[in-house]
Amino acid sequence: MSLAHRLEPIGDFRWRIPRDERLGMRTEVVIYASQAILDQVARDQSLQQAANVAALPGIAGPSLAMPDIHQGYGFPIGGVAAMDASHGVVSPGGVGFDINCGVRLVRCALRRQDIAGRIRELTEAVFRAVPCGTGGHGPIGLTASQLDEVLARGARWMVEQGYGHARDVEFSEARGALEGADPDAVSARAKERGRSQLGTLGSGNHFLEIQYVERVEDAPAARAFGLEEQQVVVLIHSGSRGLGHQVCTDFLQQMGSAMKKYGLSVPDRQLACVPVRSPEGQAYLGAMRAAANFAWANRQAITHSLRQTLERMFGRTIRAEVVYDVCHNIAKQETHLAGGTRRDVVVHRKGATRAFPPHHREIPADYREAGQPVFIPGSMGTASWVLAGQQGAMEETFGTACHGAGRLLSRTAAQKGKDYRQVLHDLEASGIYVRSETRAGILEEIPEAYKDVDEVVRVVHEAGLARRVARLRPLGVMKG
């Protein structure tokens, strides 16, 4: 059932579905969208899923939906829900299987013209250096105790081991590791799945793109982020691989019986949840943070392989530096104003990015005036965006903005009637070289499968959640 007919406009780019107790809703749904996006959203079950989230116990503020919202399983992708930290619930499905799936932007001391004619060579070299992991193995072998270090200390431990520079973690959300990670709460199975996968990209929508800065829209912020027009940058999109997937699987399985114990019921099994303060809730959060740290370590390992490749091809003056690293599948304990009072909440961001405004203390000093960088990957044939968090996000969305273009077509629909060679040819004709492990990896991710990233970004910009800083265009794309 679509709830589109219940939508009411509440000012520019904001719509709401009022609370309806018959649907079990404890609060309203607020969606950020333009009319064009709203028409697309109404086609699948994402609004119903956002209404289901509004039924979760202890939800503080509305069930929020970003303009890239699309149907997930349980939570919609592009959904944000803050749960009261003392009497609310935590839901593994509100984080997703790919815990700390996220994006990292790396800038290079190279201009577009410096790599003209070498895009194919560079993309192929990166493809060899960064495995997709479909065969299961990555470049870094870890002992059991080393894996526990990764789970406890994330990218920070990787940097200490020589896989990067101290600066890399300074310019990462949570400085590349969440406190309160509990490696012992991660099952032996999760560790087994993840152990050989550090430094692998994954498949599906994960990618590594060589891009250039096409257009700067906010010169002071771009300067702060070290970005200028025609500069070469690399966008890395990956997560916690099999380790994170297994953590989510394990806890979803356990939560069925735990929910009975706490007298909880949910409209969709994938929304299984337990009280934040329960032993089960704390165990999940400890394991989730450990998996998040694995993901930061993974993006650090990929950065290391990328740097080696770039230096081999262009020399050590390449200075590949991390602009920032943000996660978009996570539950984090934060303090926010909700309903006029300060509350400790667990913010579930499922396909949504933290977007803290200028002067927030969790932003690196160099970025204090600009706001936190937010990266919005578009499809491989279009564009990606660098944004900066705005005060509006603190006031309305628990410091959150969107995370991508948002899928429009299913994977099966995207492939229908498409010829692999033609797709590659069309992309190359527009100056984009694509290398993928599988044909499906390309066909399923064709530009038409996604919403218009410019329109999605326009909504968060106009709504005051995050403002446009720079538009990036792909040159070389590596996909799983």
Place this chain on the structure above:
Amino acid sequence: MEFELLAHTADVGFRVRGATLPELFENAARALMSFTTGQAAPEVRRAVEVRGEDYPSLLVAWLNEVLYLFDSGELAPASFHIHTLDSTRLTATLEGSPRRGESWRLIVKAVTYHQIEVKEADGGWEAAVYLDV
């Protein structure tokens, strides 16, 4: 073995049938393995036991077990034989070999509970399962 792909905006699902519940569960495992390349040689046997609260959660647990065995590299399964199956427990034997050249065509992260369905249909059984990819 028959199964059909189901559309989902972000992920992928399949609908599968079987004359009996054990056959349904075996076919579902084969459908999951259709997202990998090639068949392994049946060199070794692996006994598994899986528990659930009802048929849907048992199906999710069973498929996640198969997924784990493949993803950890322990076993690329070539065949599945369900021995016993009630609404809370199943026992089965998998034949295959330790994973060598086999890989995912599309990496399946997990089997989800999203709109999971196990029901009687046309004198047999039918299930719908969505995968996170």
